[in-house]
Amino acid sequence: MLASSAGGWSGNGGEPIRMANNVWFINQEQIPYCILAADSYPMPAAELSRLVRSAFDKWISFFTDYGIDGLGRSFFPAQPFVPHDSKLRMTLKFFEVPCASADTPFAKEKLRFQFGLTHPLIEAYRTFNPEEPLGLAMKKSADGRGLMNHGYIWIDRFTADPLRIEHVLLHEIGHVLGMPHNSVYVMDEDVATHLSEGSQAALGMIQTLSWPYRLQTNARIGLSLEAYNRTNIPTQGRSCQENPLLTALIRDLDLPARPCYDVGLRTTQMSSEAIQIQLEFTSEDRVTIYQGSFQPLPVHELTPKGPKFFTILPGEKKWRAQVFDPIPVSEAWQGNIVGYGRPLAAQLTMAKGIILHLHVPTLNKWITLRSRS
Numbered sequence: 001m002l003a004s005s006a007g008g009w010s011g012n013g014g015e016p017i018r019m020a021n022n023v024w025f026i027n028q029e030q031i032p033y034c035i036l037a038a039d040s041y042p043m044p045a046a047e048l049s050r051l052v053r054s055a056f057d058k059w060i061s062f063f064t065d066y067g068i069d070g071l072g073r074s075f076f077p078a079q080p081f082v083p084h085d086s087k088l089r090m091t092l093k094f095f096e097v098p099c100a101s102a103d104t105p106f107a108k109e110k111l112r113f114q115f116g117l118t119h120p121l122i123e124a125y126r127t128f129n130p131e132e133p134l135g136l137a138m139k140k141s142a143d144g145r146g147l148m149n150h151g152y153i154w155i156d157r158f159t160a161d162p163l164r165i166e167h168v169l170l171h172e173i174g175h176v177l178g179m180p181h182n183s184v185y186v187m188d189e190d191v192a193t194h195l196s197e198g199s200q201a202a203l204g205m206i207q208t209l210s211w212p213y214r215l216q217t218n219a220r221i222g223l224s225l226e227a228y229n230r231t232n233i234p235t236q237g238r239s240c241q242e243n244p245l246l247t248a249l250i251r252d253l254d255l256p257a258r259p260c261y262d263v264g265l266r267t268t269q270m271s272s273e274a275i276q277i278q279l280e281f282t283s284e285d286r287v288t289i290y291q292g293s294f295q296p297l298p299v300h301e302l303t304p305k306g307p308k309f310f311t312i313l314p315g316e317k318k319w320r321a322q323v324f325d326p327i328p329v330s331e332a333w334q335g336n337i338v339g340y341g342r343p344l345a346a347q348l349t350m351a352k353g354i355i356l357h358l359h360v361p362t363l364n365k366w367i368t369l370r371s372r373s
């Protein structure tokens with residue numbers, strides 16, 4: 001976790017910045033890891049072992065849910081010149097083996113967790129980072145061509161709270177699995193602030209309801225209305241009645257006049273080229289549904305936020321950028337919402353949560369609906 005860096009630490013200097021977010025282990029059967037802890041670490045070894053296993057399992061569930069499971073899916077291109085037939089897959093199988101000691105070279109392990117235990121290499125990286133991070137994911141070496149990068153995950157002795165330790169663990173393992181900063185809640189570049197303040201409920205979670213990785217087909221996301229003057233106005237409660245934006249939106253959508261609506265967004269279809277949604281307005285057990293369709297806004301280069309890999313593959317000369325997400329979606333989409341009246345212009349963005357912008361014709365204003373927890 002490095003607020004000042006583009007990604008996890010990577011090794012021994014000289015690594016191009018674009019490789020900082022590379023997935024560490026590709027096309028390996030399984031990866032042995034081991035765990036070392038300082039004697040003073042405020043958690044027993046068995047508990048640390050359980051936390052590490054739990055963190056891996058959460059990430060594996062995440063990748064499986066989004067189809068980024070690396071188990072038989074073909075490798076999709078980030079750029080058009082990359083062929084679809086690559087057999088490369090992310091390695092998502094990890095198992096624990098014993099460690100010798102912090103001073104010994106790597107033996108069987110490819111990944112070494114060090115809780116409260118540093119060594120000169122880790123100290124050197126900490127020195128370069130003025131922010132004193134709580135954790136680091138650091139490749140021992142990286143040439144950009146290997147499909148296996150040994151390395152360390154170091155976790156500071158900063159708390160005895162298992163949830164906080166697990167949150168930092170999740171963040172650092174996320175770097176090993178190629179998840180860049182701000183791709184999902186736990187990868188927030190300001191993750192340290194979540195540990196000192198903010199919602200306790202979301203600690204130990206990869207994504208939250210208000211900040212999912214992306215839309216998922218058939219999943220419903222609750223939306224909150226945010227006024228154009230940036231005052232939050234709930235869609236439930238008395239203040240709804242005094243919200244001129246909501247009143248105008250209800251009128252423009254030909255919704256029955258009710259004081260408050262609960263708004264939800266359900267994705268019915270999703271690909272790199274198109275998103276179809278249903279916008280659901282619920283009031284007093286009555287649901288009114290509007291259809292929305294979106295196309296990606298033109299971008300110079302698709303920059304998906306999932307696991308990536310920049311490399312020169314064996315026998316080739318060209319650098320290639322590839323991604324593992326089967327739906328490498330654009331972060332900004334344009335389209336419209338079609339109800340019983342005229343279509344409303346709409347935009348959809350996916351950055352630190354899902355945001356739907358809707359144009360309200362009678363006011364000639366845009367309103368903002370945000371994913372909420």
Ligand SMILES: [Zn+2]
Pocket residue numbers: 001002003007008171175181189
């Ligand atoms: Zn980080």
